[in-house]
Amino acid sequence: MKIPPVKGTRDFYPQEMAVRNWIIDGWKKVSLRNGFEEYDGPIFEYLKMFQLKSGDEIVEQLFSLTDRGGRDLALRPEMTPTLARMVNQRINSLPRPVKWFSVPRLFRAERPQKGRLREFFQWNIDIIGEDSVLADAEVIFTTVDYLRQVGLTDRDIKVKISSRKFLAGFLKGLGIPEQKLGALYVLLDKSSKLPADAFEELLIEQIPEKSISDKILKFMTEQSSEQMIDLIGPNECARTALDEINQVFEYLKNMGVSDYCIFDPGIVRGLAYYTGIVFEVHDVVGELRAICGGGRYDNLLKDFGGPAIPATGMGMGDCVLEILLREKWLLEKQLPEARLEYFVACVDESFKDATVGITMALRSRGFAANFSYKSGKLSKQLKQASDSNAKKCIIIGEEFKDKKLVIKDMVTGRQEEVEEDKFFAGLEKS
């Protein structure tokens, strides 16, 4: 009986696993050098935890399950609620700011599409307990630090930055009531993904007054802060938020990443919980979904039963990133080669025990070593050594009766005889 894998999931054969490991190792390395500590939570949480604050969109996408006690659980679709729960649990003992990162496996019960699977990995970095936009800038810097490290230039990608506070100020200035904003954010977040006329139609459904919806359309496409100032007029909230945006750009310039960053008021983010600076990284060609997104969420810890503590963060999935890295030919040439330090071969079956013994002695000393189950011809074993990318091949033959090994350098092809004792003594030193 043959059973297929579930649609929207991935099998990681060694080749795909090498890519996943390389991406995740890079995330971890860049997080650590930027001063973030690693954490993780459970794969599933109480369903109501995700219903609490993540907007309607994400709740529709949950994989839910029931345990034996009848409790409603769900596979995590994002990491931030777990982060809020964990920080709240130890709010009095954790030194602040909390600078944490995680690489959770996440789940969305939606129809699989290009760059969007039901099961994926997401790099999360968060800074909790710091209200200065310096923290927002540091999150953006860390994001660029990774993307630049893997070879993406400012001609490949752009960080598009705006502010939820700025947008909220502008929308309230137009007379749109607070309780309408959540649904409007979800729609505005889709503006670049929808055809222009389809988007306009949906906007008019929510905002029937044409003079107001026109202003919103104009706002979403303005690119300079000068034109923005005209558009927002004497709106105090929006002006304060614009100052903050400018401050972030000052920091990013000082951090050496301003070439990657542009102001884009069309950046909204769908989730309800953002409160300040928001950003997304997009490929310049604009063919792919956002590579990552993030922003400030100052109310979330409070909404999860904790004190009011400012927070800002970023999440980057592995799917779109991998597509982009492949398109730019940045993946395969950077993958580390699987390497074997020694392959141990024997000239015939009578030396099999010695072959096995020496292989295991090498492994015990920390060296990657392998041998062939089928002794067969030496040439066949040497081919296996070469196929497995071994640096050196140890050949066990007649010389072994005098306790000597033949060591063949697989790069130069040179061979030498070494006494077994001396060989192992030499290993310890290196």
Place this chain on the structure above:
Amino acid sequence: MKIPPVKGTRDFYPQEMAVRNWIIDGWKKVSLRNGFEEYDGPIFEYLKMFQLKSGDEIVEQLFSLTDRGGRDLALRPEMTPTLARMVNQRINSLPRPVKWFSVPRLFRAERPQKGRLREFFQWNIDIIGEDSVLADAEVIFTTVDYLRQVGLTDRDIKVKISSRKFLAGFLKGLGIPEQKLGALYVLLDKSSKLPADAFEELLIEQIPEKSISDKILKFMTEQSSEQMIDLIGPNECARTALDEINQVFEYLKNMGVSDYCIFDPGIVRGLAYYTGIVFEVHDVVGELRAICGGGRYDNLLKDFGGPAIPATGMGMGDCVLEILLREKWLLEKQLPEARLEYFVACVDESFKDATVGITMALRSRGFAANFSYKSGKLSKQLKQASDSNAKKCIIIGEEFKDKKLVIKDMVTGRQEEVEEDKFFAGLEKS
């Protein structure tokens, strides 16, 4: 609103995450040096995949879920079914033997107990396509290679080895029919976990003839192969299987791990799919559950719709292992220290931009560097540098007006002035 974590799951704060990473990194390192390649599959599969061949015990412990299309899925409780599915999918293109490892997160919907949680990590190594017991011995060697590397000696743990083929041969020799064996394995597997009289009672329920159940009880507790030969008599199947067991011990001696290994016919393994050598690693004191277990499963790939291909493997969870490592004081002293290469401090707020800029320049060059959001007093920043275990502290003060940095070695306390350009040029070289 405060929501708790789900019972039987774990929150990995940075301290717990460091332990998890250290354990998993060790598993990966030892796997690679023993010639295994890493793979992984999805967290969930079709429910029927786990029902197919894993014995009743594991199916009761599944977390099941239904997707939007009404398909019955389950979180993976073990890795072997996914492995069988993946290997079968590419059976014609994969070079054999397949030597693969994985570190899946697994799930069991049971009551949490000491060393047994609802969500855990499990190291899996498998060799597929090799029927020689040399492969079984190699799996056991790799297991010991890891346990020895983390400091567990043959006075702490023992690998208890037997054979399902041996047990099956013996039981059939007593006249027990094939179809009764599955349920009997599940019971015999529990013999060491149940009080002697409770176990006997359950055994008599399955095997009412006292002469037969007595022989089974004797078999389960015999330790020498000489006594075994008496007990099994002229049973061909059992004798062949005993020869295999002896061959495994020969290999293990040659591999240098025989001090860790003993023959124990009481080792049964609960899962139905084992067909040959089986083993478990136990703490010598005998206080904990098995640290790991494994064995040969030559029919599994065929049962999953593939060809008949021999296979053998091992699975080790992280929970019992961690308990044992803590008991033996092997954990904390081996954890790598979190390290920061540079902490960048400033004498006052006027140097804040320079502080941020230099921190980011260091990070961009691959160095772990941090700074303080609140400039405050230098002494406070130096304390933060020391708390974060920084090797060096860069102090930005008046000297910076002449483009000079003060570098303080946090170990020796020595300070020196270096020109900024020279400092960064020197970094590139190292």
